[in-house]
Amino acid sequence: MIQLTTATKIQKAIDKARTVKPRVRINRFGSYIVTNKATGATYTVECLRRDGKRFASCTCQAGERGNACYHIAAAVSAHLQLAFERATLNF
Numbered sequence: 001m002i003q004l005t006t007a008t009k010i011q012k013a014i015d016k017a018r019t020v021k022p023r024v025r026i027n028r029f030g031s032y033i034v035t036n037k038a039t040g041a042t043y044t045v046e047c048l049r050r051d052g053k054r055f056a057s058c059t060c061q062a063g064e065r066g067n068a069c070y071h072i073a074a075a076v077s078a079h080l081q082l083a084f085e086r087a088t089l090n091f
């Protein structure tokens with residue numbers, strides 16, 4: 001589980017996600033299945049909010065060690081898009 005503070009903190013992971021371009025499928029709001037198209041490896045990323053802070057976790061090795069992996073970067077980007085759409089459509 002990592003705390004998401006600033007984008008700069010996970011910038012490396014964001015850069016890697018842009019290169020790898022993993023596939024992100026929505027499991028449910030806040031839960032995403034991220035697949036590396038090249039290797040077929042699939043991981044689950046959970047995004048949650050607690051006490052006004054944002055957290056994310058990933059089932060890959062790096063994620064389980066508390067590192068920001070590109071799966072988290074890719075899922076968070078999808079999550080923010082979804083949250084934005086929800087907020088926009090919720091009028």
Ligand SMILES: [Zn+2]
Binds near residue numbers: 043059
């Ligand atoms: Zn990961």
